[in-house]
Amino acid sequence: MVKSESKIIVVTSGKGGVGKTTTSAAIGAELANRGHKTVVVDFDIGLRNLDLIMGCERRVIFDFVNVIQSDANLSQALIKDKRNENLFILPASQTRDKDALTAEGVERVLADLRKEFAFIICDSPAGIERGALLALRYADEAIIVTNPEVSSVRDSDRIIGVLNSRTQRAEQNLEIKKHLLLTRYAQGRVQRGEMLSVEDVQEILAIPLLGIIPESTAVLNASNSGVPVTLGPVSDAKRAYQQAVAVLLGEESQSRQKGWKSKILEGLKLFTRSPA
Amino acid sequence: MFQLKGGLYPLTALQLLGSNLALFEEQLALKIQQAPKFFHHAPVVIELQKLNPADISINFKELVAILSRKKLIPVGIRGGHPTQQAAATEAGLAILTEGGKELSKSQTQPEKSAEQTVQATTNPDTSNEADIKGTPTKIITEPVRSGQQVYARGGDLIVLAPVSHGSELLADGHIHIYGPLRGRALAGVTGDSTARIFCQSLEAELISIAGEYKISEDIDQSFWRLGVEISIEAGRLHIRPL
Numbered sequence: 001m002v003k004s005e006s007k008i009i010v011v012t013s014g015k016g017g018v019g020k021t022t023t024s025a026a027i028g029a030e031l032a033n034r035g036h037k038t039v040v041v042d043f044d045i046g047l048r049n050l051d052l053i054m055g056c057e058r059r060v061i062f063d064f065v066n067v068i069q070s071d072a073n074l075s076q077a078l079i080k081d082k083r084n085e086n087l088f089i090l091p092a093s094q095t096r097d098k099d100a101l102t103a104e105g106v107e108r109v110l111a112d113l114r115k116e117f118a119f120i121i122c123d124s125p126a127g128i129e130r131g132a133l134l135a136l137r138y139a140d141e142a143i144i145v146t147n148p149e150v151s152s153v154r155d156s157d158r159i160i161g162v163l164n165s166r167t168q169r170a171e172q173n174l175e176i177k178k179h180l181l182l183t184r185y186a187q188g189r190v191q192r193g194e195m196l197s198v199e200d201v202q203e204i205l206a207i208p209l210l211g212i213i214p215e216s217t218a219v220l221n222a223s224n225s226g227v228p229v230t231l232g233p234v235s236d237a238k239r240a241y242q243q244a245v246a247v248l249l250g251e252e253s254q255s256r257q258k259g260w261k262s263k264i265l266e267g268l269k270l271f272t273r274s275p276a
Numbered sequence: 277m278f279q280l281k282g283g284l285y286p287l288t289a290l291q292l293l294g295s296n297l298a299l300f301e302e303q304l305a306l307k308i309q310q311a312p313k314f315f316h317h318a319p320v321v322i323e324l325q326k327l328n329p330a331d332i333s334i335n336f337k338e339l340v341a342i343l344s345r346k347k348l349i350p351v352g353i354r355g356g357h358p359t360q361q362a363a364a365t366e367a368g369l370a371i372l373t374e375g376g377k378e379l380s381k382s383q384t385q386p387e388k389s390a391e392q393t394v395q396a397t398t399n400p401d402t403s404n405e406a407d408i409k410g411t412p413t414k415i416i417t418e419p420v421r422s423g424q425q426v427y428a429r430g431g432d433l434i435v436l437a438p439v440s441h442g443s444e445l446l447a448d449g450h451i452h453i454y455g456p457l458r459g460r461a462l463a464g465v466t467g468d469s470t471a472r473i474f475c476q477s478l479e480a481e482l483i484s485i486a487g488e489y490k491i492s493e494d495i496d497q498s499f500w501r502l503g504v505e506i507s508i509e510a511g512r513l514h515i516r517p518l
Contacts, residue, residue, distance in 0.1 A: 154422050157440045161421030204458075206419050206438060 006114040009121050009248075010139035012163075014155030016126030018147045019183040022219055022229065023241075024123035025053045027143070029228035030245040032087035036118040039078065041110075042092035043135035044125040045100055051091045054081065055226025065093035068105030074112050083231055088117070098131035106134045128162055138168055141177040143210060143248075147184045148196040153204055156180075160207065179210035181244060186215040211244030213237055287351065291323045295331035301342045308346055313511060317487065319349045321372060322364075324356035334360055336367035412449075420445065420459065427465075441481060447471070456501075460484075463506075473506040474518070488513050 011024045021044075028040035042050035045065060051057040056079050062072035067090070074090075081087035090113075093100065113120050124135035136142060142163050146156040160178060169176045182201060189195040202209060213219075218235030222228060230241050246252040294300070308315045320343065324334075336353075343350045352370030353361065361371050412431030420426055420435060422442030427433075433447035436454050443459035445451055449471055451463045456477035462484040464471030469486040478499050482491050485508050496515065503518040 154441055158422040158442065160419075161424045161443075164418070164421070165424075204438070204440065 005118055007119055007141060008110060008114070008139045009119065009141045009143060010124055010136040011121060011143045011145060012124040012132065012136055012159050013126065013145040013152070014128060014132075014159040015147075015152045018145050018152055019213070019219070020126075020145050021049050021053050021123055022223060023143065023145050023181060023183065023213075024050065024121050025228035026222075026230045026237075026241040027245055027248070028089075028119070028121045029054075029081075029084065029087055030230040030242055031119050031121075031249075032081070032084045033230060034245070034249070035086060037086045037088075037116065038119040038121065039088040039090055039113055039117045040121045040123060041090040041113070042123050043101070043131050044123065045092045045131055046094065046097045047125065048092040048094045050089060050123050051079075052226060053223055054089055054228060056081070056089060056091075057226070060091045063091045063093040064109070065096050065100045067109055068100070068102065074109065083227075098125070098129065098134075101131060101134050103134060103137065107138055110138050128158065132159075133162070133166055136163055136167055139163075139176065140169065141179065143179045143181050144205070144207065145181050145183055146201060146205070148182060148190065148198075148201055150196065153196065153201055156205055160205065178207045179248065180205055180207050181210045181213065183213040184215045185212050210247050211240055213240045213244070288318050288320045289323050289354070290320045291326045292334070293326055294328070295334050297335060297338050297342060300339075301346075304342070304346055316347055316511070317349060319351045321351055322353045322369070324353055324360060327356070329357075332357055332359060334363065336360075336364045336369060340367050340369065414447075419455075422459070439475075450474070457483075462489075469508045474504070476503045477501050478504045478515070483513065485513060 009027075011020050011027070013020050021042075024040050028038050031038040040050060040054070041064065042048060043064075044050070048060075048063075051060055059079050062077040064077065066072040067074055067077045078088045078090055081089070090109075110120060122135045122139060125131040136159075144156050144160060146152050163176055163178060164170055167176050180202065182198060185198075186195060190197050198209070198212060214236050216235060216237040218232065218237040219229060222232050222237075225232075229235070229237050230245075232238060243252070292300070322339065327334075340350050350369060352372045353364045354372045356364070365371060412428075414426070414428040414431065414433050416426055416433070416435045417437060419437040420439045420443045422440045424440075425444045425446070426435075428447040428449065428451075430448050432449040432452065433445055434452045434454075435445065438455040439445060439453055439457050439459045439461070441458045445453070445459065445461045446465050447463050448466045448468065449463065451461050451471075451473045453461070453473075453475040455475075456479050457473075457475035458479045458481070460482040461473050461475070461480060462482075463473045464486040465484075467486050469488075471485050473483055473485065478495065479501060480492060480495065482489055483495070483506055484490075485506065488508055488511070490513050499515050499517065505516050505518055507514050507516075
């Protein structure tokens with residue numbers, strides 16, 4: 001019954017505030033835009049945010065913990081997006097804490113989701129404790145969200161180590177595919193030496209680059225209005241997320257082509273010149 | 277996560293001839309002056325067999341303190357009266373049988389490296405590679421990430437990838453890193469001062485051989501990001517460009 005192409009992708013970072021939830025929403029919505037049935041699961045039990053970012057906070061009745069504890073079934077807890085029929089969210093519980101998640105419960109719910117969805121995006125909480133560990137435990141692939149600064153890079157490095165040792169795939173000696181997504185990238189500040197460059201970050205993390213998301217007012221606007229960046233108006237960030245999803249789907253194998261990165265950076269430079 | 281193994285190790289025996297500890301400290305200081313290197317951080321066993329039976333009460337806590345002040349590492353006692361043995365146990369000393377059988381491996385190591393070996397065997401995040409048994413040289417081909425710890429027990433460690441900030445490499449023998457060293461590298465953790473560290477770019481948080489260590493701040497900046505060899509010369513860490 002499991003859809004052969006069904007994929008569990010964890011969006012993780014170790015560090016908080018780098019853009020995991022924004023990225024989960026934007027990538028989930030873009031996958032849905034492209035016709036893939038997608039669910040975004042909020043693992044941040046007790047600090048629920050995904051519903052706000054995706055603009056469905058007033059429609060939450062049951063949540064992830066209710067499903068794990070069999071107080072509700074999956075179809076009752078899943079919220080269908082009003083803008084895109086391929087997009088669903090499974091909200092976190094706000095009144096519980098991460099201890100409410102059990103490995104067996106999470107595994108069972110994810111297995112059920114696999115029967116329905118092509119892509120399951122797990123929005124991980126910050127840290128390397130229970131919630132974060134369970135969010136990545138059953139993942140097939142991982143998107144590591146990193147800001148171009150040293151503390152974020154170090155935390156990402158730590159989480160890559162955790163992915164290599166604590167996931168079910170790692171325990172079965174299977175590879176877990178890892179993608180680096182640089183967010184809040186400001187070309188001007190990199191040039192002034194206030195931020196690490198793409199090369200600096202890649203040198204340390206040594207995983208393939210999925211994309212570079214510029215520091216953008218579009219991201220802030222998207223969060224405040226509850227519209228995922230990729231469902232909102234045209235912007236530099238929207239284009240960057242669309243590009244990242246193309247690479248994620250393997251439609252563009254440009255990550256190996258020379259010049260792909262510089263093309264993105266060129267684009268960013270244009271945007272930094274135009275007043276926002 | 278760990279193995280218990282027996283082992284026989286050479287130890288210096290310190291035969292106690294009297295219970296006057298002030299006098300003892302004075303004489304010990306003189307002795308050490310003659311050969312400071314021989315005594316530096318040397319593990320010692322206190323032998324009580326030659327002690328006058330009248331000298332029953334020995335202040336072992338004070339004795340341990342004196343030895344520590346003199347940079348010796350008291351491991352345990354041999355012989356002695358049951359009362360003395362009880363007092364010695366109280367002071368954290370092991371009671372060794374005549375054959376030295378009760379001596380566990382970690383107790384023969386200098387304190388610092390003993391501490392590190394314990395860490396190496398109890399860290400839950402140790403990468404899978406660390407569990408491979410039966411090969412004295414351990415080869416790691418993947419980057420060693422922040423928070424990971426790799427220990428090459430009984431041999432050398434070779435890493436063919438970057439070693440990140442916040443990671444830790446330990447080996448009983450040499451450590452070779454064909455990439456930048458940004459984390460910690462501790463060679464000769466069981467006391468082998470002939471062990472060496474080689475890396476292609478020195479950016480380490482800490483380097484150590486047989487308990488002698490330098491933190492990032494103390495590493496001469498002129499070696500920063502160079503390919504280097506690190507060894508112990510004249511009892512101190514010595515860095516040489518490759």
